[in-house]
Each structure stands twice: as C-alpha cells, then as structure tokens.
Amino acid sequence: MLKLTRKLEYALIALRHMQDKGDTFISAKEIADMYLIPRELLAKTLQQMVKLNYIKAAQGPHGGYRVRKGLTEISMTQFMEDLEGPMGIVDCNINAECIQLENCNIRLPIKKINSNIRAIFNEIRVGDITS
Amino acid sequence: MLKLTRKLEYALIALRHMQDKGDTFISAKEIADMYLIPRELLAKTLQQMVKLNYIKAAQGPHGGYRVRKGLTEISMTQFMEDLEGPMGIVDCNINAECIQLENCNIRLPIKKINSNIRAIFNEIRVGDITS
DNA sequence: GTTATACCCGACTAAAATAATCGTATTAAT
DNA sequence: ATTAATACGATTATTTTAGTCGGGTATAAC
Structure with a gap:
C-alpha cells in the first residue's frame, strides 16, 4: 500500500537524466537502456510529458527530449x-x-x-x- | 496511487465501532451489516487482529469481538x-x-x-x- | 444432547489497477 | 531512399487487491 507507480519513478529518473544533460536532446532509447526501463513504456510516459508541456520533443535522427525551463518549480x-x-x-x-x-x-x-x-x-x- | 487498502479501512471502521460499544462483544455480522462491508472479508480481517492481539474474540452465541486495552496506543x-x-x-x-x-x-x-x-x-x- | 450462532482458517476466484508490448504512422537528418 | 527517432492507439500480461466458499470448532440456550 501507499506506493508510487513505476510510471512516476520512470518519469523522474528520465527527467533527472535529461536535466543532467542540459539542452541536448536525449532519446528514449538512451534512457531506457541506461536505467533498464522498458523502452515502449518510457516512451509513452515521455510523450505524455510532452503533452503536459513538461518537456520538448524533437523527431528524426538526433531527436529526443529535453526538459523545459520552469518544470522544476512544479x-x-x-x-x-x-x-x-x-x-x-x-x-x-x-x-x-x-x-x-x-x-x-x-x-x-x-x-x-x-x-x-x-x-x-x-x-x-x-x-x-x-x- | 498512494492508497490505503480496503482491509485497513474495514479494520479501522470495525475497531471504532467496537470501541464505541465498550466491553460488550460485537459480532462480525453486526459490523458488516451496519457499514455494508463484505462479511467474510471483515471476518478474516478481525481474525487477523485477534492473532495480533489487537482484539479479543468470544465464540458461541452472543460471542464476537472486543478491543483490547492498549490498542489505541499503537x-x-x-x-x-x-x-x-x-x-x-x-x-x-x-x-x-x-x-x-x-x-x-x-x-x-x-x-x-x-x-x-x-x-x-x-x-x-x-x-x-x-x- | 440438539440446535443455533458465532468464530476459525485455508483455498479459491474475481476484479481492478498497473505494467508492458505491438503495430502502424509520422518526422527529419544524412 | 534510408535510418533513427517520436506519436499514439490498441492490446495483452502481470500483479495486487478484493471478495467468496466450504468445512471445522466452540459455546450458550433450550
């Protein structure tokens, strides 16, 4: 009882990782591989955060995600x-x-x-x- | 996320009810009926609390459960x-x-x-x- | 001593919430 | 064109929580 969901954990891990990397776009794959998170699940979570305007996405090769300024204040x-x-x-x-x-x-x-x-x-x- | 289980809710509701009734033994049935709690489930929870020495059970007609002194301090x-x-x-x-x-x-x-x-x-x- | 009421307890099933996967489409750099 | 990435809905699997069932035991009342 009283547990956080994995999705939230994954989201926080990803955010922290991206934040550490500054302004460069980080792919879902990179994060999933590094922290042994199921790739598709992480991807979905990141996509959700894009919709929420927490992070910004870039498609295509060298694409990925990066954290928006101001997120940390939420x-x-x-x-x-x-x-x-x-x-x-x-x-x-x-x-x-x-x-x-x-x-x-x-x-x-x-x-x-x-x-x-x-x-x-x-x-x-x-x-x-x-x- | 971050939810208490029903079992805990039921346990607390039952304890409070029993406490209100002082020293008399209260049957699982009475509590289940009053608060619309599934009887068997409540019974199991009460039995667990007996094992934990939280409450005392009495069998037979007019039997039931009552709270042990000291429980409230836990x-x-x-x-x-x-x-x-x-x-x-x-x-x-x-x-x-x-x-x-x-x-x-x-x-x-x-x-x-x-x-x-x-x-x-x-x-x-x-x-x-x-x- | 039979009956009715209640606890005892383990095994089982059902439902809901969470976690993970799949398939197809879109975008953009090289 | 090809490749590497996101987008996204649908589906499936797993785990956790919730609830049920059946047979047993104790005891009070008659």
Whole structure:
C-alpha cells in the first residue's frame, strides 16, 4: 500500500537524466537502456510529458527530449496528479461515491491524514528530486 | 496511487465501532451489516487482529469481538504493517532487489519523501482514529 | 444432547489497477 | 531512399487487491 507507480519513478529518473544533460536532446532509447526501463513504456510516459508541456520533443535522427525551463518549480502533487490522476489515500477523498459515507465513522481522521500527505508533496518541487 | 487498502479501512471502521460499544462483544455480522462491508472479508480481517492481539474474540452465541486495552496506543505505522506488510512508496525501500539500484539517480530524494510519510503515520496512534 | 450462532482458517476466484508490448504512422537528418 | 527517432492507439500480461466458499470448532440456550 501507499506506493508510487513505476510510471512516476520512470518519469523522474528520465527527467533527472535529461536535466543532467542540459539542452541536448536525449532519446528514449538512451534512457531506457541506461536505467533498464522498458523502452515502449518510457516512451509513452515521455510523450505524455510532452503533452503536459513538461518537456520538448524533437523527431528524426538526433531527436529526443529535453526538459523545459520552469518544470522544476512544479509541485510534486501537481506532477503526480498530471501523470496519474487524483491522489488520495481513500476513494471518498476522490470521487465521493462510497456506499459507507453516511455511516462511515472514520472519515474525519482519515481526511486529516490525507491532507498531511498532500502537504508533503505540495512542499516538494520536481526540481528537488531531479536536480 | 498512494492508497490505503480496503482491509485497513474495514479494520479501522470495525475497531471504532467496537470501541464505541465498550466491553460488550460485537459480532462480525453486526459490523458488516451496519457499514455494508463484505462479511467474510471483515471476518478474516478481525481474525487477523485477534492473532495480533489487537482484539479479543468470544465464540458461541452472543460471542464476537472486543478491543483490547492498549490498542489505541499503537502507532498507525505498526498497525498498517502488521496488517499489510512493509510500507514504502517504492520497492527499493522494502526489498532492495531493484535492477536500477546502481544507476538509480533519484534514490536519495525518494528515500527522504518516504521517511516523511512514515513520520506522519508514526505520530498517529490508532486511537486517534478510533476514539 | 440438539440446535443455533458465532468464530476459525485455508483455498479459491474475481476484479481492478498497473505494467508492458505491438503495430502502424509520422518526422527529419544524412 | 534510408535510418533513427517520436506519436499514439490498441492490446495483452502481470500483479495486487478484493471478495467468496466450504468445512471445522466452540459455546450458550433450550
């Protein structure tokens, strides 16, 4: 329980690697080979980050990806939710369609824990991990 | 991502309900019906908590479960790990058998986040949720 | 001592979430 | 043209989580 997804790990590893390389375009292949990440999966994740405007892509030979300035300022909460959808330790924090709801006797304390966890990720910037 | 399991939710709901009822034995059926929890699943969870000495069981008619004194002092970390095994936002915090390891470029910051999350659950007692 | 109610427990199945792969198209440098 | 790269939807596989089933044991009430 309480795990990050691989996709997020791969994304962070890739971002860090690209960041280390400055402005040059890095191919998905290079990263996948270096960190033993499944190539297609990483590619998809990178493509998602392009759509999110986190990184910039260049096609063709010598193409690849590079990090956009400003990415490092984004909070981990936003980063995680952009890539994986809403975060919450229980479903009722997300969709509120819980058959318990009315009777639930632990809602408030759970809610509090949830905001404590969010607070952690709010205070961390992507750059804290990737630079 | 970052979700608690249903089992943990059910366990906490049950504990709180039992605690509200003081010293009388409460059947799994009563709790399952009241909170719309699958009966067998709840039963299994309660049995697990008996083994952990969290609660006491009584068999036969008018039997059921009641909370043991002292349970409320246990930390959520311990509670969660007793019921669900080791907690960690990434696997390498748990079993260290990660093919990246050597090359991994985000280990330290991730580790730090991990201990922040553990810290939250260390500071919360089960009783903070169930009473 | 029979019955009804409840816990005990392991094996099993189902469902959902996550992870990974495949196929085809597009782009651009050489 | 060829090659090396991204783009992207569809599909499959794996793992984790959730839930069910069947047979057993204890005990209170009658």
